[in-house]
Each structure stands twice: as C-alpha cells, then as structure tokens.
Amino acid sequence: MKNFSESIKYIGVDDTDIDLFEGQYVVPAGMAYNSFLIDDEKIAVTDTVDSRKVMEWMAGLQAALAGRKPDYLIVHHLEPDHAGGIAQFVALYPETTLVASAKAFAMLPQFVELPEGTKTLTVKEGDTLSLGKHTLQFITAPMVHWPEVIFSFEQSEKVLFSADAFGKFGIYDADPDDWACEARRYYFNIVGKYGNQVQAVLKKVAPLGVKTICPLHGPVLAENLEYYIGKYNTWSSYAPEDTGVLIAYASIYGHTAKAAKVLAQELEAAGVPKVVVSDLARSDMAEVIEDAFRYDRMVVMAPTYDAGLFPVMEDFLNHLKAKNYSNRKVGIVENGSWAPMAAKKMAEILATLKNVTLCETMVTVKSSLSAESLAALKQLAKELI
Ligand code: FEO
Numbered sequence: 001m002k003n004f005s006e007s008i009k010y011i012g013v014d015d016t017d018i019d020l021f022e023g024q025y026v027v028p029a030g031m032a033y034n035s036f037l038i039d040d041e042k043i044a045v046t047d048t049v050d051s052r053k054v055m056e057w058m059a060g061l062q063a064a065l066a067g068r069k070p071d072y073l074i075v076h077h078l079e080p081d082h083a084g085g086i087a088q089f090v091a092l093y094p095e096t097t098l099v100a101s102a103k104a105f106a107m108l109p110q111f112v113e114l115p116e117g118t119k120t121l122t123v124k125e126g127d128t129l130s131l132g133k134h135t136l137q138f139i140t141a142p143m144v145h146w147p148e149v150i151f152s153f154e155q156s157e158k159v160l161f162s163a164d165a166f167g168k169f170g171i172y173d174a175d176p177d178d179w180a181c182e183a184r185r186y187y188f189n190i191v192g193k194y195g196n197q198v199q200a201v202l203k204k205v206a207p208l209g210v211k212t213i214c215p216l217h218g219p220v221l222a223e224n225l226e227y228y229i230g231k232y233n234t235w236s237s238y239a240p241e242d243t244g245v246l247i248a249y250a251s252i253y254g255h256t257a258k259a260a261k262v263l264a265q266e267l268e269a270a271g272v273p274k275v276v277v278s279d280l281a282r283s284d285m286a287e288v289i290e291d292a293f294r295y296d297r298m299v300v301m302a303p304t305y306d307a308g309l310f311p312v313m314e315d316f317l318n319h320l321k322a323k324n325y326s327n328r329k330v331g332i333v334e335n336g337s338w339a340p341m342a343a344k345k346m347a348e349i350l351a352t353l354k355n356v357t358l359c360e361t362m363v364t365v366k367s368s369l370s371a372e373s374l375a376a377l378k379q380l381a382k383e384l385i
Pocket of ligand 1: 077216
C-alpha cells in the first residue's frame with residue numbers, strides 16, 4: 001500500500017538494526033520512519049527520518065525527485081526519529097521552505113542549526129498550503145505526541161498525515177494484517193499519557209472524510225479506517241478493549257509465581273475468556289503495560305523487599321500511573337516472610353489512579369501458599385469473575 005496514489009510517493013526507510021527505539025523499547029521487527037513526497041506544481045516532502053538512516057532516505061528522495069527540487073519540507077513532528085535529516089535536507093536544497101508550527105520553530109534550534117536565511121512558513125490550525133492540485137490543511141495536534149505536532153490533511157485525495165498517531169513498531173510492511181498488536185504497544189507506551197489530546201484531535205479529524213492515513217511509523221492505512229479509528233477512540237478514552245485479566249507478578253524464589261499460576265487456573269476454570277500471566281522481571285515491560293490497558297481487570301502480585309515493594313513491581317505501577325491507567329478493577333496479592341509490606345505499597349500507588357477499584361480481598365502469602373492463603377486466593381478469584 002506504499003503506492004496508494006499517483007502523486008503521493010512513499011520515501012520512508014526501515015531501520016532493522018536498531019537495538020532500542022527511543023532508547024527503551026525493543027523492536028524485534030525493526031522500525032519504519034515514514035516520509036512522503038507530494039508531486040504537484042510545487043513539490044512537498046513530509047518529514048525526514050532518524051539520523052541513523054538519513055543517507056538512505058536522501059537517496060530515495062533524490063530518486064523520487066528525478067532531478068527536480070522540493071519546494072516545501074513539512075515538519076509534522078520534530079522528534080529526532082523524524083527530524084534527523086532536516087540539516088542535510090536544507091544543506092542540499094537551500095531554496096526549500098520549512099513548514100511547521102510555531103512551537104516546532106521555537107524548538108528547532110535545540111536540535112538543528114539552520115543556515116542564515118533558511119525560508120520558513122509557520123502554520124496554525126486551519127491554515128492551508130496549495131501545491132497546485134493538492135492542498136494541505138493543517139490541524140494542530142499538541143501532545144500527540146509532543147507539543148509542536150501538527151497533522152495535515154490533503155484535501156483533494158483526502159489523505160491524513162497523522163504524525164505518530166496510528167503508528168506502530170515494526171518495519172514498513174511487517175505483519176500488515178496484525179496492526180493492532182504492535183500499534184497498541186506503541187500507543188500505550190509512547191502516546192498513552194495523552195489520551196485527552198488524542199480524543200481532541202480525533203474529533204477534529206472526524207468530519208474530514210479521511211480516505212487514507214499516512215502515519216510516521218507503520219503501514220499506510222487505506223481500508224477499513226473505522227477499525228483503526230475505533231481502536232484509537234477506545235485506547236485514548238482509557239476504556240478497556242477486551243474482557244480478561246492480566247496477572248502481573250514478580251517472584252524471588254517461585255512462590256509468588258506459583259500463586260499466580262493457581263490464580264490463573266481458578267480464573268480460567270471459571271470461564272474468564274482471557275487470562276494473561278506475566279513475570280515482570282522477565283517480560284518486556286512495554287508489553288505488560290499494553291496488556292494492563294487492554295483488559296478490564298488486573299491482579300498485581302509481588303514480594304516485600306527491603307521493607308517495601310519488590311523493585312520491578314514498583315517500576316511497573318509507576319509506569320501505569322505515568323500513563324494514566326484508570327477505569328479498571330484490580331486485585332492485590334503480596335508475599336512477605338516476616339513483615340509483609342508489598343500490599344500496602346501497591347495499594348498506595350493504585351489509590352492515586354482514577355476510577356481504579358480495588359478488590360476487597362487482599363491476599364497475603366507468607367513465604368509460600370498455605371491453606372489459608374489459598375482460600376484467600378480463591379476468594380479473590382471469585383471477586384474477579
Ligand atoms: Fe515517532 Fe514521537 O516520534
């Protein structure tokens with residue numbers, strides 16, 4: 001679907017040897033940095049790529065230009081995974097006009113030193129830029145995912161350039177049929193904190209009659225757009241997407257892990273449609289965060305450590321707090337051998353979250369499961385069913 005239009009050409013690149021995207025996210029299927037060329041009386045290029053791949057991008061850009069020169073570089077998002085090529089672009093095409101929001105131009109010198117006399121065009125909500133047959137209409141999208149972000153809507157072909165929104169981890173055409181899996185992990189970990197801002201921009205986009213979405217990562221979306229927009233609507237409203245229980249646990253010697261397994265069996269036996277069990281010390285944290293948001297219920301299970309909470313669980317709950325985890329039911333299971341403290345610490349963090357209901361039964365496992373703690377665990381399972 002790269003070539004969905006005669007006039008709009010894909011000139012993005014794939015990054016298959018990056019170890020961590022944004023310095024923290026594993027991307028086993030690589031990462032795409034999308035960029036497009038709109039070919040009209042005036043030629044516009046949308047965004048650049050990460051500095052790791054600028055040479056490859058420039059080669060593709062020059063091939064697409066076939067000797068012509070671009071008139072505009074539209075900077076939808078200034079984050080370096082998209083703005084790593086601005087300096088080289090301006091050096092090669094000094095006559096080009098950079099188009100971006102006022103906030104982007106204010107931040108730009110922090111990243112790039114532009115030559116004196118570089119032409120710029122500051123755009124705001126509703127401004128348009130005619131390229132000939134094509135016209136770009138700008139839509140501000142602050143905090144989706146940085147404050148300077150703009151979307152643009154090409155009116156003649158009804159194409160939305162949506163910055164990071166609707167993006168996913170993975171190279172351009174990796175797993176095109178399974179967009180939601182890596183788009184969800186991307187959304188909750190990278191944009192998840194800004195649900196209200198995503199909701200606001202979705203409302204602005206709704207009346208436009210978008211036919212194609214060109215995100216900065218992942219595939220161009222040109223069919224079944226209600227599906228993708230529906231997912232974004234669910235995710236950004238912090239509503240659970242699926243019925244199920246995430247059991248996120250940490251375990252030092254395996255006793256809490258065993259309790260997690262027993263609880264999972266209880267829930268499955270009672271017909272809970274989906275039970276996901278994740279060992280926080282060994283799982284991709286971003287994946288567990290994704291599952292926490294995906295399902296309507298969660299159980300957190302962790303040992304006491306240094307008179308507090310086992311570190312990886314504290315990290316997990318603080319991640320959820322940072323991403324505005326809300327509107328879910330949560331059960332707590334602690335382990336402690338002489339002075340259990342984990343449940344209190346977990347409850348303290350969960351109490352700060354909006355509309356998170358704690359199960360009445362809080363289970364304390366003293367070192368290993370006993371008849372008493374097993375009964376409490378079964379009681380917790382009943383509350384979750
Ligand atoms: Fe893909 Fe927020 O950068």
